[in-house]
Amino acid sequence: MSVQSLYGVASLIATTLASLVPGVPGYLVTLLADLIFGAILLAASMINTIVLIWYERKLLGRFMDRRGAMHVGYAGLLQNFADGLKLFRKNTYMPSEADRLGFYTGPTAYMVSSLVIFGVLPISTGWDNGSLPLSLLLALVIFSFAPLFIFISAWSSNNKYSLMGGMRSAAQMIAYEVPILIAVVAVVVVSGSFDLTTIVMEQQNYWFAIPLVLALIVFVAGMLAEMERIPFDLPEAEAELVEGWNTEYGGMLFAFFMLADYLRALIGSILIVLLFLGGWTLPTYVPSALTNFPLAGIFWFMVKTYLVFGVFVWVRASLPRVRTDQLLRVGWLRMVPLALASVVLAAALVVVKCLPLIGCVPGIGS
Amino acid sequence: MAEEGVGALLRGKLPDAVLTVEPFDGTLGRVTFAPSHALEVFRAVRDDLGFAHLSFVGGIDWVAEREVVYLLWSDERKAYLLLSTRLDAKDAHVESATPLWPSANWHEREAWEMVDITFDHHPDLRHLLMPDGYAFHPLLRSFKLHEPEELEVKTRRV
């Protein structure tokens, strides 16, 4: 029986299901398999997010000459699960004058829209969406829904700090959408595809980070702003806006915001890995022992993602926060021209056909 | 001597206003002036003698009368000058120094709420440290602290 599915692994599940329970209609099996795969993906992304928080806490601790979480579980690994449980058990309160609909839907939609992106991102061979030719665009579009939901929840919580944080968030995210998208164009020009899997496969000889270093810088800076992390965390600038747009939230709704923030951080790191650092592939000249074990693709993918996130933590540990007007000025006046320059550079590289040359440089390419 | 200099200078300028000039340890002297001439004294001290920095304004309650103490600093002389004036406790008011030295603003507000001295023409005479509408003046001698026995917290047996 033939099972059509979006996912390589999902089709595996479907085949297994079909062989276990014969006689079930094919479309039901496909549906069930997709649901199971979605649940696996959801669990994996959530667990990854929570581990990412732990990772940041530990790393930040070392940057700050302290230890970070260390008591719950081995080296504090379970600390964030405990925190999550605590938040889960808490009452959620709504300010009496707040708008009920927006107050509750804002964080939920923020969280869900961040989670949906995981369905688009390829993780490894077989764990990807082989048939989505515009997956990069889809991911970025869903990624840029966030300011809307942030603004809804900020406005509806009827707090001046929240409103200011929401305003800042919207302004900042829109300002940095533009350079990010232009920087992505550079990648698309070089790889010739909007499909993330194709982009990764194009990088088997050399990583795009080498020819497109300009685009990488713009993309990383833009991602920092999109993720609202220091030095661009002014929507939730603790010093003046208390907690910015999530001031009024507590309990599980706050946990939604927190999780969604780190989900977006994870997605940002994953996008950087996919677009510029070769995804789950390693350059072909590395010893094959490094790539010839089960789930090697996922392993290297996670290692790269966590390293990229480590750079974000490093930046957080060493840079202060910028101001709104300075941020916007940098965004529009520096980042957009830089991104345009990187597109021109990428186009030039493609036109003069010198890209394969980079692959010939010893130590970089194959 | 410099100590006599400033006081004598002030006395020469404003013979009616300056009541006494006496030496005071650590300053150029302590000048007592009549409260009715406060503004003239302030002007003379700031503009002619160069005491541009007002360090503090403090009130002291001497039961029958109240004293206002001004400590001034001159960058040229590198020394302090102590001004003092005595007011009748029943009608304690003196001209505000805030128009001349804006730094007196909060000090006068504090002296007003603590020692009950009214500063005329103060731009913003309202409570500073105490809550609005607080009816007492804590630094008056008539304001007694509780005896320690009254403050004794009854221990609650848990």
Next chain:
Amino acid sequence: MWINMGPQHPMTHGLWNLRVKIDGEIVRDIDPEMGYLHRGIEKISEDRHYNEIITLMDRTCYVAGIAWEHLYIQAAEKALHVVPPERTLYLRVLVEEMQRLASHIMWYAAFVQDLGLMSPFLYGMRDRDLLLDHFQSFTGGRLTYEYMRVGGVRNDLPPGTTDRIRKTMDWLMDRFAEYDRLCLGSQIFRTRCDDLGVLKAKDCVTYGVTGPMLRAAGVKRDLRKDRPYAAYDRLEFDIALADTADVTARYLVRMEEMRQSVRIIRQVVDWLDHHPGPVMAANVPRWLGAPYAPIGHEGYLLKRHYSKGVGLSAIEEPHGEATAYVVNEGGEHPYRVKFRSPVFVNLSAAKSYLVGYHVADIPPIMGSVDVCVGEVDR
């Protein structure tokens, strides 16, 4: 739109309320509300013996307790006509300068954290701990020292302290370079802090602003130089000055002051090594009485009388010029104690350096003022 920044707000560093009128992100008007931490120290002092006020002084400013002790003790000694021995003067300079270091490091930590940078906060707290360890070693307390007494100090330094202090000073000098790399070396820090919260020299004098804020505007006033107290006239140091009068200038002035403090401490430690002597003046009662008879002994009657006097003292506290005015009317308690807190006046001028800047600038500007609400409200 008026917003309340405080009394519970990350910006306040204490318990006060800054009401801000904003137009978009621009500050149009402000109104500080004080008094949340008012404990009536001046009133309580009227019912306490001279030595027992020291315990209050430690709690006046919780990051510069010993400077306030020094301030009060000088005034009380003048009011009581007591002259402390010479070694005591040097010991007091030593602890005051160490307190200045601790206070400035604490300021650095809090200020940079206001800018959103957490790691210098922890570096600062770590390095301040070394100074607190020293305080613990010779006063017994880490935050509330109770070190000074009328007529001297509680005790001399334990053996070996001076060498340890020298080592710590060397180590701290390296740390200051690290602080500068983290802040001055960062383009983001400079864009945040340059031309921010400008209060020019003329306005500083008018509003009575003192301390590092005043020196950042280029006014050369430092009571340690201009009106030397304790042993400062026998020590070599320079006044830290800057001329741009903005937040960066205040940062620079405080950093330079810390280096000068290290310089002073090294000289004092050398002097202390070679000049042993008593640390308590003769003819001073070791114990200057109690506020009340203890519970169950209300019949006790303990009166000492001192000859009348008024004491005025002024010191350059880490935050600026602090003065104390102690009136001794001959009783066992002071008749009136009045303190001038530098932050009190610096805050009262807040409107002149906050209006016109962004909301996001309020934390760094207020951070550069170094607000310590304990001594504002007293």
Next chain:
Amino acid sequence: MAASAKPKEEESPNPVLWVARPMATAARQFVKSLVRPSTIVYPFERLEDPKFRDQVRVESGHPIGIGEVWDNYRGVHALNIATCISCNLCAFSCPDLCIEMVTVPGGDPKHPKKCPQIDYGKCSYCGFCSDACPEGCLTMTTRYELSVSRRPEMVFSPQKLHEVFERKLPMNPIRVERPENEDAIRLDAPLCIGCNACARDCPTNCITMVDTPKPTAKPGEKLPRRIWKEPVVNDSDCVRCGTCISVCPKECLFWGTHP
């Protein structure tokens, strides 16, 4: 004279490096603290633990938990009941009124022995009491953990303070030197009636009543009815507690400056 605190050239930001210098500084700290961060894991590692002291890297010469320095800490009091003379000085010197003198067994019925009971809910650990203690029986120890579950447990009776003493914790070794020529008890002789109250109540027995010659009455003058004895204070033994002043019915004793 005045140093200008201008930033040095090496510290000013480089437009090319932009944020490289602070990031390098943070990275250096990261590498340093990979082995062992500066923090001390408090409930598991204790500074006062001599075994742990050797493990702490002391690169800055700071006195963290080193021997005699740690012992200067002002913590919970220790009371040696045996040497306490019930002079009340600790209770008098306490600014927070947290010390109450309570009767302990061991005194004679007329003059019960009283020792300090400390309410740690009020105590500010200023150390005035141990500084005032003339016999050194009330000292402060390095014990700093004082969490109790109920408020009455914060009140330490003399017996409980004695238990702290018997645990032989490191005592605060700093003894405050008594100043030379301290104020001493003086007698306003014409007022004295020789009632012996001061000598009876003196905790150190430093007051002796000596006979004074009874003056011969002039004609027409009436001699006061009194015992012809006067207290003489041994200043070197006197602890300046003031008990004699407070019990004197005629208020003829006072603090006087040493000649």
